[in-house]
Amino acid sequence: MELISIKGVNKRYKNGVTALCNVNLSIKTGDFVFVIGASGSGKSTLIKLLHREEKPDSGKIILGGINVSKLRNRKVYKLRRKLGIVFQDYKLLPKLTVFENVAFALEIFGLPKNEVRQKTIKAIELVGLKNKAKQFPNHLSGGEQQRVAIARAIVNEPKLLLCDEPTGNLDPEISLEIVKVLETINKNGTTVIMATHDKEIVDSMKKRVVVIEDGKLEGDYKEGTYKNEIA
Amino acid sequence: MKLLRMISRDFRDAVKSVFRNISLSMASLSCIVITLILVALAIITSYNINNFSKNIKNDFTIVVFLENEIDQEGISEVKTKIVENKNIEEYTFQGKQDIAKEMMESSNIYKNIMETWSEEDNPLKDTFVIKVKDIDKITKTAQDIEKISGVYSVNYGEGIIEKFLKIFKMIEKALIIVVVLFVLITMLLITNTIKLTIFARKREIEIMRLVGASNFNIELPFIFEGFILGFFGSILPVITIIYGYTYLFDNFDGQIFSPFIKLVEPTPFVYAIALIILSLGIFVGMFSSFRAVKKYLKV
Structure with a gap:
């Protein structure tokens, strides 16, 4: 079943930078998709369009039956409740414990x-932080903090998990751990879209890879590696 | 149930936030307290002035003295002309003999002197006592009546009451201006307090949006914070008003300076004012935070 349908999407920022140009993409329920490309290629913009942080200038985005491109500001929350979002900088509340951060959602x-x-305990167990539930984010490593963020993103049992460079701040080994967590979530039925430029991760996972370059969709490989792009 | 849990959570957040920005909350609170006390004073003063004006308006009359030589026909001519004036509420005629009789009854000294007068050399004048509808036009009315032939003179306090009323009206206006000014300052202060809360919770708000909180969800705690500030800010003024006014009333025996100026009875007057003050406090608090939310919480 098709979960996301992107048709003819263009996005140009107010400062004149063209971020996306005529992008067409279809993602099925249960997919695990890597969106790769160099910095500034437009992959972050694609993620932002999906959770309606930004609006496309033209084109159509349908996500789980919601016309995201026409969604009014007041109604955005209806979309957000259907998806989980993970960022590079975790976005945790420092004054709340791990448990409280996840329960907050x-x-x-x-x-x-x-x-x-x-639900909170279940999510924390899933990301393997059961014994750290009462600690504060500042006392955790970067990888652990990101796992808390993932737990918060999935605690609502969303259909779709959007990850915008979730491993950008992490060591390669820790990054792989994070992606393993995402894979587990994906196996439980959640669609995962992850924007990254981490070569090793993409190569090791053998998942669908979407390549974006200068705002254009340059490739879409079923079991892709980073080499596809270079070749 | 769900809504109730949400509201109680938001309320808890609002209380926390009041204490987190305690210095600013205190500034807002003191400003609300001062403003509301002023508002209460203004309402009490202007209500008392109104009450007092009404009383003296009821008591106040124009006395029309007629010429000494006037006969019955002349009197009825004057009467028809007085009735023609539109500002006349009611009038009564007092003949000079009636007045003499009244005076003689009131004191023995008068009696001894006046007993010697015959009907012809009674130096008193026939009079009309007139009540007017609109006290503000009393001068004009008195002047019109004075022009009627057969009228010797009129006496209406020569505008002293008018001047009194004018001063009262000016006091009322000044009070209203001061009150409006203070309400505006309070609103600005509360808006500012809420603004800081919004900035302090920027991250939290961002995350709330990300995990799918609706605007209502996000805005409610701030509205509650305004409510709390307004509510607690009105407690002290309410107590001050209820006890202060009752004390004042009891201490002065319900009048100021002279029995002429009577104060309004404290019950139910003060409770009505307390209610007004409480609602005003809550309204100002909530409205100001609503303003802050609309201005600084871009959705």
């Missing part, structure tokens, strides 16, 4: 305490 909707507890 549920509490703001007024879920009952029991449900919040159960």
Whole structure:
């Protein structure tokens, strides 16, 4: 089943930079997709369009039945509840513990305490941080912090997990751990889209690879590696 | 249930935030307290002035003295002309004999002197006592009546009451200006307090958006914060008003300077004002934070 359909999308920023040019892409439910490209190629813009941080100038983006390109500001939350987002800089709240950071995503909707507890523990277990639930983010390593961010992104059981360079700040070994976590989540049925320029990760995972260069879709490989792009 | 849990969470956040920015919250609170006390004073003063004006308006009359030589026919001519004036509420005629009788009854000294007068050499004048509809036009009315032939003179306090009322009106206006000014300053201060809260929680708000909080979800804690500031800011003024005014009333026996100026009874007057003050405090608090949210919380 098609989860995301991107048709003829153009995006140009106000400063005149063309970020995306006539991009067409289709992603099925359960896919694991790497979006690769050099810095400034437009992969981050693609992710931002998907969670409606930015609006396309033209073209159509349909995500799980929601017309994202026409979504009004007031309604964006309806889209955000269907997806989880992970960033390079984790975006954790320093004054809350690991547990509280993850529970935060549920509490703001007024879920009952029991449900919040159960779901939060489940998410933290999934990313392997069960024994660190009571610690504060500052006392964790970068990889652990990113895992907390992933736990928060999936605690709502979203259909789609968007990752914008989640390993950008991490050592290669830790990066691989993070991607393994993402793979587990993907195996549980969540579609994962990950923007990265980490060569080793892409090569080792043998997943679908979408290549973006200067805002254009330059390649789409079923079991791609970074070499496809170079070749 | 879900909404209730959400609201209680937002309320907790708002309380926390009040204490987190305690210095600014205190500034806003003191400003609300001062403003509301001023507002209460203004309402009490202007209500009392109104009450007082109404009382003296009821008491106030024009006394029309007629010529000494006037006969019955002349009197009724004057009467028809007085009735023609549109500002006349009611009038009563007092003949000079009636007045003499009244005076003699009131004191023995008068009696001894006036007993010797015959009906012809009674030096008193026949009078009309007139109540007017609009006290502000009393001078004009008195002047019109004075022009009627057969009228010797009129007496209406020569505008002293008018001057009084004018001063009262000026005091009222000045009070309103001061109150409006203070309400505006308070609003600015609260808006500023909420603005700082918004900036302090920028990261939290960003994350709330990312995980799918609706605008309502994000805005509610700030509105609550304004509510809390307004509510707690109005407690002190309410207590001051209820006890202060009752104390004042009891201490002065319900009047100021003379029995002429009567104060309004404290019950239910002060409770009505307390209610107004409380609602105003809450409204100003919530409205100001709403303004801040619309201005600084770009959605």
